[in-house]
Amino acid sequence: MEQFYDILKQLIRIPSVVGAEHSFFMFVKRELEELGVKVEYYDGVLVAKGDEPTSGYMSAHADRHGLICTGHNEFQYAAFIAKNRADLTGDSNSEQLLHSFTTRFVDEKVQAYEPWSGSYLGLGVIKDAFLCERRNNIIFKVDGFDYLFPGTPIAFVDKLEIQDDLISAQLDNVISVAIIIYMYHLGYKGTSFFTASEEAGKSWRFLLEWFRRFDISTDELLVLDTSPYDTIEDINALDIVLRNRDANAVFRSGLKNKIKNIAIEEQIRYHFKDAYLKNKMSQTNTKKSLGTTELGRLIKATKGQIQGTTLQLPTIGYHTVNETTSIKAVESMIKVLKKLYIDI
Template sequence: MELFYDILKQLIRVPSVVGAEHSFFMFLKRELEELGITVEYFDGVLVSKGNDPTCGYMSAHADRHGLICTGHNEFQYAAFVAKNQVDLKGILNSDELLDNLTGRFVNEKVQAYEPWSGSYLGLGVIKDAFLCERRNNVIFTIDNFDHLLPGTPIAFMDKLEIKDELISAQLDNVISVAIILYMYHRGYKGTAFFTASEEAGRSWRFLLEWFRRFDLTTNELLVLDTSPYSTLEDMTHLDVVFRQRDANGYFRSPLKSKMKKIALEENIKYHYKDAYLKNKMTQNGIKRSLGTTELGRIIHASKGKIQGTTLQFPTIGYHTVNEMTSNRSVESMIKILTKLYI
């Protein structure tokens, strides 16, 4: 496992703010090509192909949360800007969003970088987040960044921490990117997709466009990601997360039964997130969405021509720089992928 953690540590240090993933893609392209993997770059998606491209289709989004400069000493949440939302109306209660962002990110160190080259442009600290009522937008205050130009991405300073069999960092979704790169080291010969702007709800379009570009279909697209839980206890008896469906539709793929069989054989603890959410809603007497996934959107938009399933890490501290999962979850994911593809 030492190689996997070396890969993850490297990738975490390369910024990849939603909407400004190019420099991360270039770093990843080099790492893949060093392994002899063919790499193609399309709008919003980096595609890698081993010696047997149709033996597997894995996907992981490459973007992470961060900020973007929108004016002199003015910084906004990058995912929100990338969604082309003019204000917060209809998105979420603005007070709730403000509390959320303030609690997550105030006092965090951040680094600015040039979006194409990835060149380092300076280090700062988030001092405040406030609601501009005239624009109904959340604005961040950051020290030492008054020299930045609009459009400059700002990433959270991040590093991997390993303690008491738990690992933490801004894991969503660099951990899945690291898993795929590690699988190529292990001998994976199939195709992998690394998508942009998932946190802005746009990545599925880039991936679906790739399949349409080449008039390809599959029922074995496997999307890797993290899956949020509230407390560490929620993860105690859970190594990986499966899904039968999301709010957009059912996942119909032979991969589901294959992964379940592997989990049972390897004593890997799992559950189905959609069933878990349904049970929680029943217990609490409420009705909410089963959640939306990149895959669900693709299935719906392709009218089922592209099908597959998801494989996810259970995590706590979702969308923070301290998102946490377990070493056992990492090992379980690798066991399942190894049995599927190698």
């Protein structure tokens, strides 16, 4: 796994704020082309093709949360500024989570970068963060960035922390990108997608455009991501997270049962997130969203022409630079993918 962690450590250092993913895409492109993988770049999606492109379809979003300069000394949360907003209405789990924790951003170090080249533009520190009801967004006060122009992306300064059997960083969703690159090292020969603007609810559109461009459909699209939980006990009791559905669609793919069977065979602990959430709601007598995924939006938009399932890592500290998962969970996900695509 040393090679995997080397890949992950490098990727974490490359900023990839929602809407400003280009320099990160270029880094991923180089890493894959060095392995002899064919890489094509389209609007909002980087597509990697191994020697047998139809032998698998994996997807992971490449964007991470960060800030955007929107005026002189004014900074907003990038995913929720008007130009990035897709179908965010204030009721998604991630928005509710975000609005509850404005204080967690205070004293975080951030780095500004040039959106096209990725060139480093300087370091700043968040001094305050508050919810502006009129703009339905978080406004940040940042020391050290009064020279920046509007449109400049600002990423959280981040590095991988490994302690005991846990790893922490802004894992969503750079960890899935690292896993896919590592899979090519191990011999994966299928196709992979790295999408932009998932945190703004837009990535599925770029993916859909690619499938329509080439008149391709599949019922075996596997979307990798992280999945939030409340406590360390929750993630200690779990290795991987599956789904029967999300708020938008039911996942009807043979892949789901294949993964479930591998998990049983390999004694990998799993549960279905939608069933877990429904159970939680019935216990507390509340009604919340089942969560939205890139895949669910895609299935709904294509009326089931594109189908698949999700495979997620359980984490705590969702949407922070201290998002944490277990080493066992990462190894379990890689084991499942190896069984699915390599040790056939």
